[in-house]
Amino acid sequence: MSKEVWVGKKDSRYWYYKYRDSEYFSIALTSLTVIGCLVLVFNVIIPQFAGWFSIREEIIATRARIAILESNINFMNNLDRNALNTQLDTATTALPTEKEFGPMLDALSAAAVSSGVSLNDFSFQVGNVASSSGQAADARHKDVAAIKITLVATGPIANVKKFISNLEKSIPVTEVVNIDGSNQTVSLSIQFYQKNVPQIDIQADKPLAPLSAEKTALIQDLAKWKRSQPLPNLDATAGSAGAIPLF
Amino acid sequence: MSEGINLLDANKKNENILPVRRIHFMRIMAVSMLFVVSVSAVIVFILIALSPLPELQRQEQSLRLNLSNSSADMAKLALLDERTSVITKLLSERTSYDQTIGLLQDTLPDNATISSLRVEGDILVVTVESRSLQALDTFLNGLINYVQEKKGFSQVMLSSLSSDNVSNDYSLTVHLILL
Numbered sequence: 001m002s003k004e005v006w007v008g009k010k011d012s013r014y015w016y017y018k019y020r021d022s023e024y025f026s027i028a029l030t031s032l033t034v035i036g037c038l039v040l041v042f043n044v045i046i047p048q049f050a051g052w053f054s055i056r057e058e059i060i061a062t063r064a065r066i067a068i069l070e071s072n073i074n075f076m077n078n079l080d081r082n083a084l085n086t087q088l089d090t091a092t093t094a095l096p097t098e099k100e101f102g103p104m105l106d107a108l109s110a111a112a113v114s115s116g117v118s119l120n121d122f123s124f125q126v127g128n129v130a131s132s133s134g135q136a137a138d139a140r141h142k143d144v145a146a147i148k149i150t151l152v153a154t155g156p157i158a159n160v161k162k163f164i165s166n167l168e169k170s171i172p173v174t175e176v177v178n179i180d181g182s183n184q185t186v187s188l189s190i191q192f193y194q195k196n197v198p199q200i201d202i203q204a205d206k207p208l209a210p211l212s213a214e215k216t217a218l219i220q221d222l223a224k225w226k227r228s229q230p231l232p233n234l235d236a237t238a239g240s241a242g243a244i245p246l247f
Numbered sequence: 248m249s250e251g252i253n254l255l256d257a258n259k260k261n262e263n264i265l266p267v268r269r270i271h272f273m274r275i276m277a278v279s280m281l282f283v284v285s286v287s288a289v290i291v292f293i294l295i296a297l298s299p300l301p302e303l304q305r306q307e308q309s310l311r312l313n314l315s316n317s318s319a320d321m322a323k324l325a326l327l328d329e330r331t332s333v334i335t336k337l338l339s340e341r342t343s344y345d346q347t348i349g350l351l352q353d354t355l356p357d358n359a360t361i362s363s364l365r366v367e368g369d370i371l372v373v374t375v376e377s378r379s380l381q382a383l384d385t386f387l388n389g390l391i392n393y394v395q396e397k398k399g400f401s402q403v404m405l406s407s408l409s410s411d412n413v414s415n416d417y418s419l420t421v422h423l424i425l426l
Binding site: 040045070088143175176219 | 267270273274276277278280281283284287288291292294295298299300303304306307310311313314315317318320321322323324325326327328329330331332333334335336337338340341342343344345348349352361362363364365366367374
């Protein structure tokens with residue numbers, strides 16, 4: 001019986017009462033507290049503070065995004081949508097998103113009429129009509145497809161010069177790349193340009209800005225060229241000059 | 248015997264492993280650390296709980312939704328910007344041959360005519376005919392002046408000068424390198 005009592009005294013209560021008033025107990029308790037505190041500091045408090053700092057940074061970033069969004073909403077609310085549509089119409093007429101031969105022929109015809117040259121044979125070099133590959137691309141402009149038209153203009157050199165000048169001030173945008181002529185007959189190679197609609201990635205939290213002054217001036221010039229271009233009433237389609245009473 | 252019996256061992260040393268003052272200091276330090284950790288935990292909890300981030304995120308979502316109504320116009324604006332950039336580039340890199348022809352006409356005397364003109368890239372070949380050698384000389388000097396003034400052409404090269412005995416015309420062919 002005495003043995004059982006003795007064994008019972010050796011449990012945790014026994015050790016507690018044995019060392020409760022000794023310096024070992026005090027040292028152990030203090031050490032455990034310090035270690036526990038250090039564990040809490042390094043595993044909980046510091047990560048929590050770091051988390052709070054990242055929350056603070058996120059708050060600053062979110063506030064900046066909100067400011068941009070509000071500014072964009074304000075910008076869009078004040079945007080003249082009619083003007084935007086007109087400007088876009090002018091720009092896409094100047095640089096079409098698809099191969100449109102009607103406006104090209106209109107531009108050529110109008111330039112010929114106003115300069116006094118007569119246009120005879122012409123031919124298109126358009127490459128693959130269905131896809132963007134295989135187009136007669138200009139090496140200078142990688143993303144822009146070029147449609148080359150070779151035509152024969154008849155008239156004095158002054159008129160041919162005026163024809164070129166008129167073409168340069170007409171839309172769609174053109175470029176005369178070759179001239180070869182003699183005796184009032186000039187063969188001209190003219191490039192029209194076309195560019196597909198790009199992948200537009202709208203990011204609402206990027207500040208929207210109106211068109212720059214240079215670009216606005218360009219649009220105004222293009223609109224002027226468009227207005228000054230007398231559009232002949234031609235029912236023209238792409239093909240051979242012999243089949244179409246162009247000029 | 249008057250001294251009696253001392254049951255305690257008078258020579259037994261009081262062997263503390265640490266002095267009492269040091270233990271006391273350790274206790275104060277432990278309690279302080281506990282206090283600091285507790286206060287820090289409460290502060291962090293309050294800071295995180297009172298953070299305006301969720302409200303700001305809700306506001307941002309609401310504004311994005313509002314702006315998404317104008318996404319079509321934003322796309323138009325982006326397309327317009329892209330078109331004008333490309334057009335500006337095309338126009339800036341375009342060679343104005345009408346100005347080049349204008350320069351030739353300006354220096355061409357009345358009694359001379361351009362009989363042939365060929366432009367390919369930056370090379371222009373022009374043939375001028377006249378009954379007067381003086382007129383051709385004037386034309387050639389005009390071109391040389393352009394080159395010297397760096398106006399339109401960077402180089403001029405006389406290719407041929409011939410005469411036609413039947414028509415009594417002189418023919419001058421010149422190669423010009425455009426600027």
